Amino acid sequence: MTDTPTLAITGATKRFGAVLALDDVSLHVRAGEILALLGDNGAGKSTLIKCISGVHRLDAGTIEVDGEPLTMTSPAVARDAGIETVYQDLALFDNLDTTANFFVGREEAVPRWLPRGLRWMKQKQMTAHSTDLVGRLKINLPQRSAQVGMMSGGQRQAIAVARSAAFASRVVILDEPTAALGLRESRQVLDLILRLRDEGCAVIVISHAMDHVMELADRAVVMRRGRVVGEEVPTPANRARLVSLIVGGDD
Amino acid sequence: MSDSRTIPGPAELAQSPAVGTASEAARARLVGTMLWLLRLGPFLILVIMIAVLAGLSPVFFTPGNLGNVLTQSAAIAILAMGQLLVILTRGIDLSVGSTLALAAVVGALVYAETDSGFTTILAMVFTGALVGAVNGFGYVYGRLPHPFIVTLATLSIARGLALGLSGGQPVSGMPEVVTTIGGGSAAWLASWFPNAAFLVAGVAILVTLMLRNLVWGRWIYAVGGSPEGARRLGVPRNGVIVSVYIMSGLLAGVAAIVTAGRLNAGSPTFGQLAELDAIAAVVIGGASFLGGRGNVGNALIGALMIGVIRNGMNLLNVEGFLQLIVIGVVIVIAVESDVIRTRLEARFRVLKAASA
Numbered sequence: 001m002t003d004t005p006t007l008a009i010t011g012a013t014k015r016f017g018a019v020l021a022l023d024d025v026s027l028h029v030r031a032g033e034i035l036a037l038l039g040d041n042g043a044g045k046s047t048l049i050k051c052i053s054g055v056h057r058l059d060a061g062t063i064e065v066d067g068e069p070l071t072m073t074s075p076a077v078a079r080d081a082g083i084e085t086v087y088q089d090l091a092l093f094d095n096l097d098t099t100a101n102f103f104v105g106r107e108e109a110v111p112r113w114l115p116r117g118l119r120w121m122k123q124k125q126m127t128a129h130s131t132d133l134v135g136r137l138k139i140n141l142p143q144r145s146a147q148v149g150m151m152s153g154g155q156r157q158a159i160a161v162a163r164s165a166a167f168a169s170r171v172v173i174l175d176e177p178t179a180a181l182g183l184r185e186s187r188q189v190l191d192l193i194l195r196l197r198d199e200g201c202a203v204i205v206i207s208h209a210m211d212h213v214m215e216l217a218d219r220a221v222v223m224r225r226g227r228v229v230g231e232e233v234p235t236p237a238n239r240a241r242l243v244s245l246i247v248g249g250d251d
Numbered sequence: 252m253s254d255s256r257t258i259p260g261p262a263e264l265a266q267s268p269a270v271g272t273a274s275e276a277a278r279a280r281l282v283g284t285m286l287w288l289l290r291l292g293p294f295l296i297l298v299i300m301i302a303v304l305a306g307l308s309p310v311f312f313t314p315g316n317l318g319n320v321l322t323q324s325a326a327i328a329i330l331a332m333g334q335l336l337v338i339l340t341r342g343i344d345l346s347v348g349s350t351l352a353l354a355a356v357v358g359a360l361v362y363a364e365t366d367s368g369f370t371t372i373l374a375m376v377f378t379g380a381l382v383g384a385v386n387g388f389g390y391v392y393g394r395l396p397h398p399f400i401v402t403l404a405t406l407s408i409a410r411g412l413a414l415g416l417s418g419g420q421p422v423s424g425m426p427e428v429v430t431t432i433g434g435g436s437a438a439w440l441a442s443w444f445p446n447a448a449f450l451v452a453g454v455a456i457l458v459t460l461m462l463r464n465l466v467w468g469r470w471i472y473a474v475g476g477s478p479e480g481a482r483r484l485g486v487p488r489n490g491v492i493v494s495v496y497i498m499s500g501l502l503a504g505v506a507a508i509v510t511a512g513r514l515n516a517g518s519p520t521f522g523q524l525a526e527l528d529a530i531a532a533v534v535i536g537g538a539s540f541l542g543g544r545g546n547v548g549n550a551l552i553g554a555l556m557i558g559v560i561r562n563g564m565n566l567l568n569v570e571g572f573l574q575l576i577v578i579g580v581v582i583v584i585a586v587e588s589d590v591i592r593t594r595l596e597a598r599f600r601v602l603k604a605a606s607a
Contacts, residue, residue, distance in 0.1 A: 055483070075483055075484075075485065076485050079485065087483070089479075089480075090480075091477060091479070091480030091483050091484060092477065092480065093472070093473050093476035093477050093480060093481075093543070094476055094477075094543070095472055095475065095476040095543035095544050096469075096472055096473065096476055100469060100472075100473075104469070104473045104480075104481065104484045104486060105473075105481070105484035105485035105486045106484075106485065107466045107469055109465075109466045116466055117465065117466050117467035117470060117487070117490070117491075117494075118465060118466070118467060119465070119466050120464055120465060120466075121464055121465065121466055121469060123464075149596055149600070150596060150599055150600055151600065152600060
C-alpha cells in the first residue's frame with residue numbers, strides 16, 4: 001500500500017443557502033480499506049458523498065483521487081475517476097433484467113464512431129460479463145433473465161452493489177447498504193462489501209448499524225452538524241464513545 | 252437476456268428456491284401463473300374476439316373484410332407505435348391526431364406546389380417530427396410538470412395550423428406513391444391485402460430493432476423504469492425524452508401518408524381523436540401506462556383490437572354509441588389489469604422472499 005490515499009478530501013465546505021451542510025471536512029481512504037462514515041440524521045454524511053460522487057459541487061475544498069485533484073462537476077466525472085456510489089434508493093430498474101441493470105448508461109455497443117445512443121448493443125458480451133461478475137462476487141440470484149422488480153430486497157441490494165463493484169476501479173461508496181434488509185440478506189451484502197475490499201477497492205460505508213460498523217470498518221469517522229468530530233478504530237471497547245460522538249453526548 | 256420483451260413461462264416465473272415453506276412456494280407459483288396469463292391476456296382476447304366475430308358474422312372472416320380491418324387499423328397502429336415510445340418513458344403525446352392532419356395538409360400543399368412525390372413524403376414526415384420536437388423541447392426545457400400540457404397545446408396549435416393552411420377545406424390530390432402506399436393493395440399477393448399493412452410491418456420491424464438492439468432503446472426502458480436513476484447513471488435523460496416525442500411526431504407524419512393516400516387528399520379534419528385511439532391501443536395491448544413496460548407487439552395487438560371491435564360491431568349493426576361504450580370499458584379493463592399486474596408482482600416478490 002502506498003502512502004497516497006486513494007481518495008483524499010481536504011477542507012470540504014458546502015452551503016445550501018443559510019445552512020452550512022459541510023464545514024471544513026477532511027478525510028481520506030486507502031485502497032483495501034473500509035471507512036465507516038457515522039453521524040446522526042442531518043450530520044452531512046449524505047451531502048459529503050453526493051459531493052464526492054459529483055451530484056453536488058463543493059463550495060470550497062479539494063477532492064484528490066490517487067493524489068490527483070479533481071473537480072467533480074457531474075456524476076460522470078466521478079465515475080470516470082473510478083468512484084461508484086450505491087444510493088439508498090439503489091437506482092435500480094425494475095423493468096430490466098440483471099444484466100441490463102449492470103450496464104445502464106454503460107452499454108457495450110458498436111461501432112464506436114457512432115454517438116452512444118445509436119450503437120448496436122453487444123448483448124451476448126454483456127450477458128457473459130454479468131455472469132462473470134455474479135460468479136466472482138458469489139451473489140445468489142434466482143435467474144439472471146428475471147426482471148429485477150421481481151427480486152427480493154437483498155438480491156436487489158446485491159445487484160446495486162455488484163454494479164458499482166463492476167465499474168469502480170478505485171472507490172465504492174455505500175449509503176445505508178443494509179438498512180432495508182433482514183438478517184440473512186444483510187449478511188450476504190456484508191460479505192459482498194468485504195469481497196470488494198479484498199479486491200483492492202477503497203470502500204466508504206454510511207451505516208447506522210453499529211454491529212455492522214464494528215465488523216466491517218477499519219476506521220470510523222464521525223460527523224456532526226457538518227463537521228468531522230472524531231475518528232476511531234471501531235472496536236467493541238470504544239463503541240460507547242462512538243455513539244456519544246454521534247449523538248453529541250460529550251458536549 | 253430479456254427484459255419486458257420476453258414473456259417468461261409460468262414454470263420459469265414460479266421457479267422457487269428449493270428451501271422454503273411449501274405453501275408459500277405454491278402461492279408464489281399461483282401468482283406467477285396469474286402474472287403469465289395477464290401478460291398474455293391481450294393476445295388471447297384478440298384471438299377470442301376474432302373467433303367470436305367470425306362465428307357471429309359470416310362476412311367478418313372474408314378476405315375483403317379482413318383487408319378492411321387492416322386498412323382501418325394501419326394509421327392507428329403507426330400512431331400507437333410512436334405513442335408506445337412516449338408512454339415507455341412515462342409520458343403521453345396528445346398531439347398525434349392533429350399532427351397527422353397538419354402533416355397531411357402540408358403534404359397536399361407541397362405536392363400542389365412541387366409535383367414531387369418524394370418531396371411530399373419528406374414534407375409530411377418532417378412536419379410530424381417538427382411538432383414532436385416542439386413537444387419534446389417544450390416539455391424538457393420548459394420544465395413543464397407533465398407532457399400532458401405541452402402536447403395538449405400542440406394538439407390545438409397543429410389543428411389550428413392545419414385549418415388555417417388549408418382554409419378549412421380538404422386539399423385534394425396526392426402523389427401516386429402516396430396513394431399507392433395508403434390506398435393501394437398488394438395485387439401480386441392478394442387483391443384484398445392493403446399496401447399500408449407492409450408499411451406498418453416495416454415500421455414495426457424498425458421500431459422493434461431500435462428498442463431491442465440500440466443503446467437508445469435500452470435507454471428508453473431505463474428512463475421509464477427510473478428517470479432519476481437513469482440520469483445518475485449517465486443516461487442522457489433529457490435527450491431520450493426529446494427523442495421519443497420527435498419519433499412520435501415523425502410517425503404521425505408516416506401515419507398521415509396512409510390516411511392521405513387512402514383518401515387522396517390532405518384534410519384538416521383527419522385524425523380527430525386519433526390520439527385517444529393510439530393511447531388506448533398501447534394500453535389495451537398490454538403496455539404499462541406507468542412506463543417502462545411494453546413492446547411493439549402490444550401496440551400492434553391493441554390497434555388491431557380497436558380495429559376489430561369497430562369493424563365487428565359495424566357488421567353486427569351495433570349502434571355507434573354502444574361502440575364507444577365498449578371501447579371505453581375495454582380501456583378500463585386494460586388499465587385495471589395493468590394495476591393488478593403491478594400488485595401481483597409486488598406480491599410475488601414478497602412470497603419469493605418469504606419462501607427463499
